[in-house]
Amino acid sequence: MxxxxxxxxxxxxxxxxxxxxxxxxxxxxxxxxxxxxxxxxxxxxxxxxxxxxxxxxxxxxxxxxxxxxxxxxxxxxxxxxxxxxxxxxxxxxxxxxxxxxxxxxxxxxxxxxxxxxxxxxxxxxxxxxxxxxxxxxxxxxxxxxxxxxxxxxxxxxxxxxxxxxxxxxxxxxxxxxDIQAERWKKFISICASGWLAVTGGTYGEVCQQPETHAILHQLYAEVAEVARALGINIPVGFEDKIMAATEAFPFNSTASLTRDVWEGRPSEIEYQNGTVVRLAQKAGIKAPINQFIYHSLLIKERKARKLKTTD
The missing domain is CATH 3.40.50.720 (NAD(P)-binding Rossmann-like Domain)
Incomplete structure (x- = not known):
């Protein structure tokens, strides 16, 4: 081919x-x-x-x-x-x-x-x-x-x-x-990348700390709720399955968005947690955890892209 x-x-x-x-x-x-x-x-x-x-x-x-x-x-x-x-x-x-x-x-x-x-x-x-x-x-x-x-x-x-x-x-x-459901299933999991970027922790560190672990689980549940509100076929309890998979990741592993933020490079924050926020608004529901993560990283993102923070 x-x-x-x-x-x-x-x-x-x-x-x-x-x-x-x-x-x-x-x-x-x-x-x-x-x-x-x-x-x-x-x-x-x-x-x-x-x-x-x-x-x-x-x-x-x-x-x-x-x-x-x-x-x-x-x-x-x-x-x-x-x-x-x-x-x-x-x-x-x-x-x-x-x-x-x-x-x-x-x-x-x-x-x-x-x-x-x-x-x-x-x-x-x-x-x-x-x-x-x-x-x-x-x-x-x-x-x-x-x-x-x-x-x-x-x-x-x-x-x-x-x-x-x-x-x-x-x-x-x-x-x-159902490729749209499959895309969202992965999307739910990768939205953890922004949380890692905010906390400064690897997957293992975030899962090991009870407070950050709890927020990560809530984040997964929030994205799943947005998906269901948009008519995407996400099974009930899927966030628990993703959480268990995340806990099995190598302790020191991170994600590309996380590394980009830490190293001052442009990231995919607009296409991850930012997208969750916008689609939640479209669906008429709230996504406070994703909104917090998205807003927390905006200044770093604009600096990485050499944009004014007021643009």
């Missing part, structure tokens, strides 16, 4: 690397020193499930330099999706499938504002990974998994070869019965 990976960070680098290792025609879109290292030395992936190295690697610094692919996987930050959609317009074919893997629940919607609806799938991934050094991806925790489907949950035939290709690359891949 001909595949373009837009964003070769921890997610795109890992899944794209596995797909390339399995013999697919993969082009990576990357930038800076990471791109230079990929072109010179190839892609190295360190993984709890086994390390591997790919060389040579086909990589470029611009979507415009790619050619139409069967599948485009977007693995960038959420705030970059709209711009990427405009860049993709000239280089996707009629049958190209575009699969966004961003944190949050807005990526497919934003793509559909710009791209033909028939091109856009919905999806999510499960993995904890990061760029360790230029050209080097480190898969730290969680069994790598992709869950995807048609935006409207139609069980189209075109999804089957995609699933087969993904599974042959050596990671789990599922066609969702």
């Amino acid at each position: 001909k595949i373009t990976i837009v964003g070769t960070g921890g997610v795109g680098g890992y899944f794209g690397g596995r797909l390339a290792e399995a013999g697919n025609d993969v082009t990576f879109v990357a930038r800076g020193q990471h791109l230079k290292a990929l072109l010179k030395d190839g892609l190295t992936v360190k993984s709890i499930q086994g390390d591997f190295h790919i060389h040579p690697v086909r990589a470029t610094d611009a979507i415009a330099k790619t050619t139409p692919a069967d599948l485009v996987i977007i693995a960038t930050k959420a705030w970059q999706v709209k711009d990427i959609a405009h860049q993709l317009l000239p280089v996707i074919g009629k049958d190209t499938m575009v699969l966004p893997l961003q944190n949050g629940v807005m990526s497919s919607e934003e793509l559909r504002e710009i791209l033909p609806h028939a091109n856009v799938l919905s999806g999510l991934c499960r993995i904890i990974s990061k760029i360790e050094a230029p050209g080097v991806i480190n898969h730290l925790a969680v069994e790598p998994t992709l869950i995807f489907g048609e935006y409207n949950n139609h069980k189209s035939e075109r999804l089957v070869p995609v699933q087969t290709t993904l599974q042959k690359a050596g990671f789990k891949a599922f066609i969702a019965d």
Whole structure:
């Protein structure tokens, strides 16, 4: 399968690397020193499930330099999706499938504002990974998994070869019965990232401290309530299941949003806790914990983006 990976960070680098290792025609879109290292030395992936190295690697610094692919996987930050959609317009074919893997629940919607609806799938991934050094991806925790489907949950035939290709690359891949519910289930869990950023604690530290543990559980329940108010099929008690899963994370693990905030980089706060606040308002309910987290991080976010705090 001909595949373009837009964003070769921890997610795109890992899944794209596995797909390339399995013999697919993969082009990576990357930038800076990471791109230079990929072109010179190839892609190295360190993984709890086994390390591997790919060389040579086909990589470029611009979507415009790619050619139409069967599948485009977007693995960038959420705030970059709209711009990427405009860049993709000239280089996707009629049958190209575009699969966004961003944190949050807005990526497919934003793509559909710009791209033909028939091109856009919905999806999510499960993995904890990061760029360790230029050209080097480190898969730290969680069994790598992709869950995807048609935006409207139609069980189209075109999804089957995609699933087969993904599974042959050596990671789990599922066609969702209800992709919107699956997206929200992950969204509920990742909204913990902002709480970690506020507290300064890792997953283990937040779960170990009774007070921060209690607020984290309340946060999960709050996001689940917003989802249900919007008609998303989230089972009763799902927040308890997510809490138990969180308690099993490696003690020192964190999330990408958390690390971005701590290190003074722009984060996905608008697409995580900020989105919860806005969707709660749309549903006519309150989300005080997410509102507190969102508002607590706004000044840091604006400084990271070099915006005035009064803008």
